Amino acid sequence: MSEESLSVPKPHLIEAILLSSARPVGLGALSSATGLPEEDIRTALADLTQRYSPENSGIVLRNVAGGYLLSTNPLCAPAVERFREDVRPTPLSGAAYEVLSCTLYHGPLTRSAISQLRGVNSDAVVRNLIDRSLLAEVGTDHAHPGSPALLDVTDEFFVAAGAASREDFPTLDSLVGEEEIARVRERLAQASSETPPAEHPPEAP
Amino acid sequence: MSEESLSVPKPHLIEAILLSSARPVGLGALSSATGLPEEDIRTALADLTQRYSPENSGIVLRNVAGGYLLSTNPLCAPAVERFREDVRPTPLSGAAYEVLSCTLYHGPLTRSAISQLRGVNSDAVVRNLIDRSLLAEVGTDHAHPGSPALLDVTDEFFVAAGAASREDFPTLDSLVGEEEIARVRERLAQASSETPPAEHPPEAP
């Protein structure tokens, strides 16, 4: 049993995991993440179902698709919808723009090719962009060990950029010199000939 | 007043909205989405702060970056991170914290002002902090030749620091005691009396 599960009340651990998951979480996954036997998880979930019932809370715990999921109480839907209407989308970070531009000009690409192009591990940024529907997995790179997924920009991306297609963006050679383009090609060739590079310098200032 | 706010307890509406936002939500936004006066929102938030306190729940309500945000309780972090198979972002370097400290206490300011305060060129560190969305360009310093960009800390910074606003940090003057300042002066006086005047550029022998 892990250390923290000794001191933290069991339902707390489960609440926290459920908050951090947008998808239903099964008993097995809850048990392995918390280090608690499924029996304990069941008991804790019974507590939580009470706490997060439609009568008691604006957040409800539902048992769906073989797992447990927190979601908003349907009674609160109008307020949530109004909130969604008002809210301004979070602007993208500089790193996110870089990943998008890599994919726009050289996509479809694997995650490791993106990291290779940027020179830093970009997996977290990629995940965020997938969550925001600006990138999507469009296939697999069978030439590579492990057949990693290939990513490309989405229709949502073109809409957000106010563009109809790739042709609407400035060409690569209008942005950087020949020498740079050659270097980038080389890097990409390297990325596809090598096994996925794990040795990227971490992205730390 | 909107329909649902008649039947649904006020804290429930706020809970539901907070569940659906990964960014802190301000009083104004909560008020406009729920149709409730800010006074009521404040009361409801006080209830919720109790309900979602680190002692009572695996989900905590934080007042950060000028708004309210639901997050996992740090005590549950090991279980959450095991579940998400997350790699924690690379920790920031000492240099990065210094740049953030300069910007927090003296910002908005230009890159060269940061470098001047620290005594070393800080451009690379600044770029990384912008990539990590902890710093952002917020304007230009027209008083200076070339109108350099002005940098300031971002909402993400306040969230990462768990601070509601600048007022949440100790003042600069409280960080170093009078005796310490006196000691610096003493050391310098010593150094300048024991060494040939350091004001002159070093001369080659």
Next chain:
Amino acid sequence: MTFEASGRSLSDFTVELDVYSGPYEWLLALILKEELDIFEVPLRELVDLYLNARNPEAPNALERDTDFAGSAAALILLKSRTLSPILESEAEGDEETISPEQLAERLTEYLKIRRGAQALRERFAANMGHHPTAHALPPRPGRLRLRPGLLSEAARRVFSRRLEPPVEHLGPIIVTLQELASVIHAALVRGPVSYEELVRDMDRLNTAVAFAAALSLAQEGSLRLTQAEPLGPLTLEPVA
């Protein structure tokens, strides 16, 4: 000149020298700001102090060694540059004169910034375990606007970035400092190294500065240069 390449693993290393006593990092700051004369800093003594304080068992021993070697290399280079003013001809005219009062002022300011940084580090660590809700609603489709200008800017940035550490802004000498750090580190840790071997993959500038640094180190007594015959191979040996 910069010590940016060094981490902050040496934050608890303090030194007691005639000209200065206090945190090593402050000493570096003082020298950088040319507020302490590099000639007044006995580099050899500094190396001895470090070696005495060194704890090879510490979990970050390697990082500390590398940081120290990096900053010591920088100091040596600085000293050698100061010795040969031909390399640096701009040291005249706009040199700022600073009164001890102003100096104290600036250092106090810097100390505050550092304390602020330490406090920030603690706050960030304490808040690290907060993960936000994953149930955020995506904004309505079409609400997000990407700025095409920023996309082009990002493309320019990525595709013209060299994969080496980004040091363009530091000037060519800095590359050398990082190389020097490892050069000196290797010399200190692994025993004798031939100069030819050290500089095999370096360009002319790096080779030249590495040579200057080796000479300077030898002059300091931190290493020995041996050459069996005139124009023969040159070997760098650590001093026992």
